[in-house]
Amino acid sequence: MSKLKEKIKIIIFGTNTRAGKLFDEILVIFIVLSVFTVILESVRHLNQNYGTILFIAEWVFTILFTFEYLLRLFCIKRPLRYAFSFFGLIDLLSVIPTYLSLLLPGTQVLSVIRVLRVLRIFRILKLVQYIREMDLLVKALVASKRKIFIFLFFVMNVVVILGSIMYLIEGEKAGYSSIPRSIYWAIVTLTTVGYGDITPITLLGQTIASMIMLLGYSIIAVPTGIITSELTSYKKSNVAIISCTVCEKDNLDSDSFFCNKCGSKVDN
Secondary structure: OHHHHHHHHHHHHOOOOHHHHHHHHHHHHHHHHHHHHHHHHOOHHHHHHHHHHHHHHHHHHHHHHHHHHHHHHHHOOOHHHHHOOHHHHHHHHOOHHHHHHHHOOOHHHHHHHHHHHHHHHHHHOOOHHHHHHHHHHHHHHHHOHHHHHHHHHHHHHHHHHHHHHHHHHHOHHHOOOOHHHHHHHHHHHHOOOOOOOOOOOOHHHHHHHHHHHHHHHHHHHHHHHHHHHHHHHHHHHOOOOEOOOOOOOOOEOOOOOEOOOOOOEOOO
16 A cells, blocks of 8 residues: 555656656646636636536536545645645645535635636646745745835825825815825825826926825835845845655755655655
8 A cells, every 4th residue: 555655646746757747747737727617617608608518627627636636645644734735725725616616505606716726837847946936035025024114104104294285285176185085196196006086286286296206116116125135135045945845845954854744755
């Protein structure tokens, strides 16, 4: 039984063998087709004309993905660790809406969750390094949270002051009916979005609006510089890491033979 589990694990989680590569290629095709099916189901006239075909196709994909999910749980030492990992939850969420729609009426709206299947391509195509880069970005954001908070507090004060000034200058005739609405205009203008639903009509108001627009361009660069600085420092200190191919845990010891999270063998 252990040999069977090891063979299944090599095929499902590994890509160094011909069988593993073939499994990944077939799985990518099924994932793309299943996501395409979900998209087509959302088109009303296609769902009316080909609803039966799409329904059958969805159940075929669901059964295949369910079988694959159970195989993943079967072939690893600690199935619960995998079940509660990021990709384990994605695998579960990609199939459970179909079963819920059968058991509980009214849960068909949850079918959109099945689009999460496309996230599984990240694992299959070994694009996990991009997820690690995302983790690096999150760490940089956390490290610079105080600076960003001070910056946002400054911006909040700016929009409150400028919004109040524009309320006094323009008034209700120009659409600045209240201070909160004027603050909304200041935020839209400062972020250079410019919906155009409220516009100043006086020369002084237009002058202040121009200053806010120019200020917006300079303000955008501030958080970018803060995060970039932290990101650069993290990249300099970042060393080579070993990760588990099953649960995607990073920062394993370089001499590790087994993952301390799921117990799977680590490929050094």
